[in-house]
Every structure is written in structure tokens, then in C-alpha cells.
Amino acid sequence: MNAVFARPRAMTEQKTHYCPGCTHGIIHRMVAEVIDELGIREDTVGVAPVGCAVFLYNYLDIDMQESAHGRAPAVATGIKRVLPDRIVFTYQGDGDLASIGTAEIIHAAARGENITTVFVNNAIYGMTGGQMAPTTLPGQFTSTSKAGRNTQSAGFPIRVSEMLATLEGATYISRVSVHNPAHVIRAKKALLKAFTVQKQGLGFSMVEVLSTCPTNWGLKPTEALAWLEEKMIPYYPLDEVKNRLEV
Amino acid sequence: MAKTGWVIFAEEQCKGCELCINACPKKLIFLTERLNQSGYPVVGATETDKCTGCAMCYLMCPDLAIKVERWTVP
């Protein structure tokens, strides 16, 4: 036996509360693997958001703080400034990061805060029951855009990665997806880079992960993967949006 | 050099989402009729001798329900 793919050390044994097929679990696992591979499990402090991923602290076997909705980058800033030699990351959904917490993420990036953000974009509010998110696609049906997102009244979805990439303080920003194994492998590489940027003290890093919400999209898990690929990727192109230092 | 592998499903973790079924290049995984204690139908594998241990199923499983071991056979 020369290879084993199993639960990473940085994950607890706890079963997740996510709906069947929700790709949060894949992203959790990748974060845990990156922590293990960098050997930083005992030096890492994570910040959980408000939203579906609020229970992240139940699944990752590391020190964690839970933050108020949208405030994770501020909380992470507080931790990192006190413990500059630890690895500090936030894990945030699109409502948390791109709506209520827009100010916090922009300014954390602008300061070049040496933290890493895992931004999970599934184009909808999951926890509260499928309302329109700042990243909901034009025409997308949600419980607060019943006729489909009308850009006349509800405006346009925000491309957070591109927006943050304009900031000098942002060192590494990448948008990835988890809709098939090949992309999962790429996503993991991006996460590894982002955490490495922080480990080397190079400034703000973020990986935007396009993710599914089968329950609130009203699709089977496998259909949700297809929907992500067909609908989301054209609006949110997968790319290493910024790699200022060519890490 | 051929690769051979072994997949173990932690049935109590499985939510029957079928993402692994989708991912398996050899189409060895299928949804069984067995329900676990949470009430989800769980997956199983057939013709396991064909498994190469590629771990695509592991990569796509959101619930850490899959463990893959892989050997390289000279």
C-alpha cells in the first residue's frame, strides 16, 4: 500500500450537518489537508462565519473563533495582530463576505492583512433558507427573487475576487471550483498557495471557491454540479485572478 | 505498472448524494437500497477488482465517508 486517501488529521470525527451533496464538506476537507501538509495544525487559528459554515469549529481540529456575521476578517485581524507567527484564516460564505461583511473584507485586503480567506460562493443564502445573495446570478430564482434576480431592481452580482484584486494589499487571489475531481485538485493547489503566502508573511490571500447549494437551488447534488459549471463559471471565470509575487 | 486500489465506505457518514458515483471513471460505485441510521441510502461498489485507487470518489465526497488505499503492482 503506497497511498491512502482518508480523513485528514486536522478534521475531527464529527459528521457534518450539511445537506447531502453540499460541497462545503469538500472544501473543509481541502482546508484540513492543507493544514496537515503545511504542518501547521497546532499553529493555526480559524475564524468561522455566520451561515452554513458556522459549525466549522466542530469539524476542524484546531483552535477556532466564531465571529459575528460578516466580521470574520476583523476578528482574524485581531488574532493575527496579537499572534503574528500563527496562521489565521477565515472561512466565509457569500452573504457573510460579499454583503454584510463587504467593508471588513475590503479593508482586510487593503491593509494587506497577513491572513487567508476561504470564500465559498454558492450564489445564495443557504442557512437562512435560500434568499438572494449578492452573488446570485441574473435571473436566478431564490426565495427573495421569485421571478429570478431582476438586475433592474436588485442590481448585479459582485465579482469579489476581481474587485479585491485591484487592492495593493492583496497578494494572492484565485477563483476555483469543486464541480469535478480535476477542479478539486486545482482548488486544493490554490488553497495551498494561499496558506503558503501567509506562512511566508507576504500579505492578504484569498481563494474563492464556487460551491453548490443543491437544497436551495432545488436540484439534485449531481445536477447542482452541472448547474455550477454551466451557469456560474461563465459569470465567475476560474482564474488565478491575482498573484502579485508569482508565488 | 498497474495500479490497484481499495475503497472503504463509512456508511454512517454517507448521505447518498451520489457525487462519488458521478466521479468514478470506472463507474464502479452505485447507490444501494441500504439505509443508514440517519435514513440516507448509502453507496456501495461493484467489481472492486477494477478499482485503480484513483481516489476521484474521495475527492468529491463532501462527507469524508470514503477511504481509498492504493497499491502499485509491478
Added chain:
Amino acid sequence: MRTLMKGNEAIGEAAVRAGCRCFFGYPITPQNEIPEYLSGRLPEAGGVFLQAESEIAAINMVFGAAGAGARVMTSSSGPGISLKQEGISFLAGAELPCVIVNIMRGGPGLGSIQPGQADYFQATRGGGHGDYRTIVLAPCSVQEMVDFTYWAFELADRYRSPVLVLADGVLGQLMEPVTLPPELKPDNGNKPWATTGCRGRKRNVIKSLYLNPEELEAHNKKLQEKFGLMQREVNRAEKYRVEDAETVLVAFGISARISMAAVEAVREEGIKAGLLRPITLWPFPEGILQSSLPKAKKVLVVEMSAGQMVEDVKLTVSGKLPVYFYGRTGGLLPSAEEIQTQIKLLEVKVSERSLCQA
């Protein structure tokens, strides 16, 4: 040795001497000298000063830093403190120690930048959502700005709770002589609950979410026990000439200083007045107030608000004596002369009443 310091700067210096090496804030008048002072002093002392993008961000940075085990402070004034309430509730829920300074101004809304005391309810009732209280210390001099900031850090750590220092624009801008306390070494140790990376131990989680109602109730009970403990252990007030006083004034902060001048003036005219100055606004020093009324016939509460602490005074006196109120709002200060007039008016009122009763 005494030095002359401005109230706001004195708070900053006291924080550093209390071992605080972390400040997160956002500009708002009349507290700006606190961040201004610390922006120079903290980096000098090897600490962190960060001007946040908003008060909301600042209080959440405080949350992170407190969770990482640091002595940390933020300061603001009314409108900014309102924005911080979300974070204060989270800090209280997650039981994180920190010091929050409110240099009050006139409200509501944008109000004015002139001094006020109308944040009393906000401060003493928790202020944010959920069942919680925070210790509230009310200095009335620059020396007390120093002493209470120093004390606030100790209380915050002792009870793992946010502690508020509630002063106003006058005290923030006022210069007075102060004796500075000895400088404590910053000590982030002895906080086994802090999230510092789980080296050699089980992981720590700092949170305030308990979706299971029984668990949340248990958490609330534990918090309430702690608040009960605070009520028994943290009670402070200053008595001034109350032993024979027939009229006892109750006032805090700068209102108390002005009331003291009024008491001195009416005493010269033979009116037996005294002053009880609550120092802890929460817990409200009920016992000390009750013991300050041996000869009292009436109580007069003086505040720079439309009447907030007067409710706590009434609850404490519980109908045994008439409680009167005199207040100014809008950023105006009650003058000693006005307070003297009120005391004299009450003399008349009470004697009229005793006539009626006779």
C-alpha cells in the same frame, strides 16, 4: 509624582500601564485623543494600534485579539458605541475580556459633540441583544480616568467580561494632575481558554452559538451567576457629606463634580445637603446608596440626560423617600447655580408637604 494630563490621553497611558498592547478604534469626537495618543505610544511599547474601517470592525478586532489572549481596548462615543453593541453582545456571550471606553456626547442620533450622559441605559442594561450585563465604571476626574481604566482591565480578566468606562466630553477634554500607576508587564498568560494554536493541548473554541435550547439556557444561567457575583463583589460609590444630609443628591461623572460644588454652596447657607456619587453604574451601588440616607428626607438625582439613572435610584429607594430629578440634555451642563436652585425649591416643596400632612 503628579503630571498634568488630558482625560483622554490619561486613559491611553493608563491602558498601556495596565499591560494593554492592543487598541482598535475609529475616530469620533470627543474621544479622538485616545486613539491619537495610543497611535504613538503603543508602537513605542511594542504594541498594536490599528485604525479600523468602522466601529463595527474595531470591536470585532477587539473580539479576535481578546480571544487570542491579549489585554485589548477600544474607545468611542455614543454613535460609535451603538455600532459596537453587536460586538459587545458577542464578547459577553463568548466571555471575552476587554475594556471599552465611551466618552459620551449629546444624543440621540448624531446629536452633538458636546458632553452628555444619556448613554446610561445603553451602558447599564447590556446595550446589545440578549441577556447580559457589563461592569460600568464612571470616573469623575482625570485621576479616576487613569485609575478606573487600570482597574477595568483587572475586572475584565477576573470576570472574563467586557468592562465599560463611561465618561463624557468634559472629562475627556479636561486636564488635571494625575499620579500614574506602575507599569505592568503585558501578560497574555494564564488564559487557558485562549485560541493561540492548540500546541500540546486540545483545541479551544470561542463561540456564543448554542443551537440546543437547553445548552443555551445552561450557558445563560452560568452568565447570570457571574453577573450575580459581580453584583456582590463590585460596588463602589463616593459619599460626600451625607451623614447629616436632609437632601441627598445622586449624580455620577462630571454631574457629580458640579453637584458637589452645589452642595458646598448650599451648605454655606445652612442647608443640609450631601452627595452620593455612584462609581460603578452597573452593578448599581444600591447598598451604599441606602446607607447614605440616614437623615435624608428627599433625594435629588442630577444627570446630563432626560432622566436615566433616576430609575435605578427610585428602585433602590423603593418609595421610602421622594426622588426628584434635575437634568440637562443637548450637550448642556447643569450649572452649580441651577442645582442650588433645585435644592432650595425642594426645601420649599417638602416643608409645604409637612404642613399639609400636619
Added chain:
Amino acid sequence: MQHEVLVAGFGGQGVLLTGQLLAYGGLLENKEVTWFPSYGPEMRGGTANCIVIVSGKRIASPVVERPGAALVFNQPSLLKFEAKVKPGGLLLVNSALATQLPERKDLYTYLVPANEVAQSLGQILVANMVMLGAYLELTGAVTFSSVLKALEKTLSEQRRHLLSVNREAMEQGAQLVSQQARKYHTR
């Protein structure tokens, strides 16, 4: 004895500094002192004032509605603060800039052409010290030497040489008022 004095003028006249030097001087004499500035938009609008109390005992209120004395450095301050001074109190007017005479007859009023004196000393910035010297001569709130010690601490190394012209300004202010009879009105 409690000395309460309001110092008022426009920004740049050293109004706040004058008050601080007085308070600092009191501190050096181990007295109780308070210095309370007006703050707010008027700070930006150009006018400035502060109230200083120097006392031998604990100071009750640092906020005084009717101070025992006022130093007014310009005309608008005279108009605004003349009425505030306690009856029988002391009003010192910088007559170089406040050209109208005070109206009240129940105050001890002194006219001090502070800017002119300062100009004659070749250092216009010390007009405030002329006023302060006059005030100290009349009240003895603190000694000249305490104020100068306080000033020495606030001056940077390169500006220490200004100490003597400040002392001269104070002395001239003192001289000016000691020549004037102690009287209620000058008109």
C-alpha cells in the same frame, strides 16, 4: 482660595496654552488645578477658550458658569464673555485688539495692550504672556517662576532661548496693571 479664570480669544493667540501654563504652574506648586477647553466646531472656526482653576483644596467642579476672572484676547471674546464674569470679578482686556470698552461697572477691569507690548519686544507671539503676567500680578494665583518652569518644559531645545522674552512679556504685563489703580471701571 480658589482662582477661576476664563481665557478667551482666537486660535493662534495661544489661548489654550496660556491656560495650560497657568495650570501647569499650579501643579508645580502642588496645588489642585483643572484646565477645561471649549471643544467642537468652534475650535475650527477660529475661536478658543478654556477655564482654569487653581486651588489649595480638591476642586469640586471644573466647569464654572461664572468665573472670578476673565482674560479676553480680542473683541468677539469680550462681547461673548464679559457678561459671564462673577460680579466683583476681574476682567483683563487685550486693548490692542478689543477696541470697544467693557460695559459692566461691577468688575475690576484692566486694559492691557498686549499685542503692542509684544510687538515692542519683537516677538508678537508673547502677547498671551503679557496677559498672563498681568493676571498673575493681580491675583497671585501662581508665581511667575512656576509658570516659567512650566514653559521651559513645554519648549523644545531649539526654542529655549525664547524663555527670556516670555519672562520679559510677563513682567511688562505685570507692570502695566500695577500702574493702574485697582478700580471698577476705566472709562
